[in-house]
Amino acid sequence: MTMTTLRKIHDVPVLLCPPEGEPIAGERDVLDLIGNASYQGAEWVVVPAGRFDESFFRLRTRVAGDIVQKFANYRMGLVVLGDISPHTVESSALRDFVRECNRGRQTWFVTDDEELTERFKG
Template sequence: MNITTVQNNGADIALIHSSEELITDVQSALDLIATVQYETGCHRIVLHKTAITETFFDLKTKLAGEILQKFINYQTKIAIVGDFSAYSSKSLRDFIYECNQGKDIFFLASEHEAVEKLSHL
């Protein structure tokens, strides 16, 4: 895992790059939040969807809700970047749409979009 930080519009944002899955369950999400906050002091994270287990995107498992609730509890905003068009689940598309209407969790196409979104909250 490689963590870099950028500052945009006065906001510090952690960009996380990894060739392996970082979030596989609730505990690994908590570990990621703690690591990022300890190493960078950032409460805004950009993470590529490939760093998250595919189980997350199956809403029937409830893993997405449990994990994202931890980000909210620890006052950490997250933008998950990638191509979500491959998912055919209407409930997942609705979930992504609803998240993108809020102020804490976003599903976006690019890292650039994610930095822009997180820096204007």
């Protein structure tokens, strides 16, 4: 099993998930992740985009909404890290969802570590 890493980014405790690991396909898959992050004192969880099942990027499946809601319920921030442009090119609804998420303080979609660090400067 590949381990998560706790790191502070601009004094914010962030749990970083490795790119390898079980795919995340639903809210049940994130409960252990949220519990682990909470136990370690993280305020945010960073998950590489490649860890999410394809259904996450098809909004009609409601997987993304369910996962985002689960993080919100536990007052834990979620960052989807990586290039998801192949998905956003195909779906205006996903583009709108990403834009709305990135305006808030709960869920962010960022392309790389530099953008991630920049978001936490706030």
